[in-house]
Amino acid sequence: MDFKSIKDNLLKALAGEHFRVSTISTERVPLLTDEIASLYDKGDLNGKLYHFYLKRFDRSAALKLPGAKYLIIVAIPQLKEEVEFKSNGVKFFLPVPPTYNYRVDETVSRILRSHLQDRGYRICKARIPLKLAAARSGLARYGRSNISFIEGLGSYYRLVAFYTDFPGFDDQWCKPLMVEKCETCTACLKRCPTQAISKDRFLILADRCLTFLNESKEDFPEWLDNNIHHSLIGCLRCQEVCPLNKPFKNQKIKKRSFSESETGELLAANAHVAPRESVASKLDRLGLKDDLYIVSRNLKEYLHRLE
Numbered sequence: 001m002d003f004k005s006i007k008d009n010l011l012k013a014l015a016g017e018h019f020r021v022s023t024i025s026t027e028r029v030p031l032l033t034d035e036i037a038s039l040y041d042k043g044d045l046n047g048k049l050y051h052f053y054l055k056r057f058d059r060s061a062a063l064k065l066p067g068a069k070y071l072i073i074v075a076i077p078q079l080k081e082e083v084e085f086k087s088n089g090v091k092f093f094l095p096v097p098p099t100y101n102y103r104v105d106e107t108v109s110r111i112l113r114s115h116l117q118d119r120g121y122r123i124c125k126a127r128i129p130l131k132l133a134a135a136r137s138g139l140a141r142y143g144r145s146n147i148s149f150i151e152g153l154g155s156y157y158r159l160v161a162f163y164t165d166f167p168g169f170d171d172q173w174c175k176p177l178m179v180e181k182c183e184t185c186t187a188c189l190k191r192c193p194t195q196a197i198s199k200d201r202f203l204i205l206a207d208r209c210l211t212f213l214n215e216s217k218e219d220f221p222e223w224l225d226n227n228i229h230h231s232l233i234g235c236l237r238c239q240e241v242c243p244l245n246k247p248f249k250n251q252k253i254k255k256r257s258f259s260e261s262e263t264g265e266l267l268a269a270n271a272h273v274a275p276r277e278s279v280a281s282k283l284d285r286l287g288l289k290d291d292l293y294i295v296s297r298n299l300k301e302y303l304h305r306l307e
């Protein structure tokens with residue numbers, strides 16, 4: 001099969017799952033990583049943010065996949081998942097925002113394997129600044145909230161990227177753009193419960209972002225108002241208030257419910273006591289199997305709010 005047919009068939013299969021796709025040359029990978037590192041060097045990024053999340057981005061595609069030619073960037077539409085809990089006879093729901101459930105990456109991987117790997121090309125998951133890659137390849141545009149947006153999906157999608165040595169793609173490199181409507185809208189800025197989005201700075205103040213705080217194992221800072229917790233992990237406020245997300249914001253998948261005893265186990269979880277299989281497998285299905293401590297701590301924090 002010629003390059004064009006392989007590429008067209010692959011793109012068709014990904015589009016069949018409603019995934020959006022772009023490709024760039026792997027020569028761009030160091031540029032992406034350097035762009036982030038230079039922000040840190042200039043003092044524009046919080047040290048913890050850089051060391052915990054950003055420092056480990058791939059410096060070169062070849063180190064991961066020798067002979068890699070292209071980076072395939074995929075946006076996977078994803079809705080929030082509403083999770084039911086029960087404590088002291090009271091039922092309550094907490095959402096898991098879109099993008100935490102990484103299990104869907106396997107669908108992308110399966111499609112790439114059947115269209116590329118089965119024809120002798122290799123693929124390998126990439127660890128890169130995904131928003132920047134999506135914006136630099138024209139797949140997405142930045143919003144004022146600093147999340148990226150795609151026409152028809154809002155910001156409710158998960159990004160994932162793979163390297164391949166298949167030579168038949170295009171280098172879709174361009175200047176990152178901002179969503180035009182964000183130029184005159186301040187909805188996310190006003191709604192952010194911790195003032196992490198500011199008028200005079202495009203980048204968010206990551207160390208103020210509720211997500212940064214509740215994804216971390218560290219204690220919450222003194223200044224954080226406990227009443228603002230509303231998700232099992234992360235935060236939904238800047239996305240839910242965004243006019244571009246209006247069609248999607250009330251759509252949710254109600255997937256898991258934890259019984260009273262399972263909720264109790266989650267609340268009591270610690271590093272020494274593994275939860276029973278049913279609890280572990282429900283966390284796994286939510287894409288949170290490695291986040292037991294954080295889920296437990298966040299759940300407790302939310303319950304304090306109800307007291």
Ligand code: B12
Pocket residue numbers: 035036039045049053054097098099127128129130131132142145146147148149155156157158159160176177178202203204206209211212215233234235236238239
């Ligand atoms: C670190 C990180 C965080 C940190 C820092 C967030 C941040 N804004 O960078 C924390 C923990 C706070 C976080 C929070 C969230 N995150 Co996060 N996060 C990441 C991660 C690991 C890296 C992002 C990154 O590179 N940040 C560094 C900054 C500097 O990069 P950047 O914002 O792209 O910076 C560029 C732009 O600002 C641009 N720029 C600068 N000035 C200007 C001016 C103009 C006009 C323009 C156009 C551009 C521009 O240039 C910069 C580069 O030079 C990615 C996964 C990945 N591997 O990439 C997920 C990721 C970005 N997160 C994601 C999500 C969904 C979230 C949350 C919504 C989760 C939630 N529901 O709670 C929140 C949103 C917070 C927010 N408002 O941004 C998704 C985004 C999907 C999407 N639709 O865009 C990603 C891609 C995860 C995924 N696999 O899908 N996250």
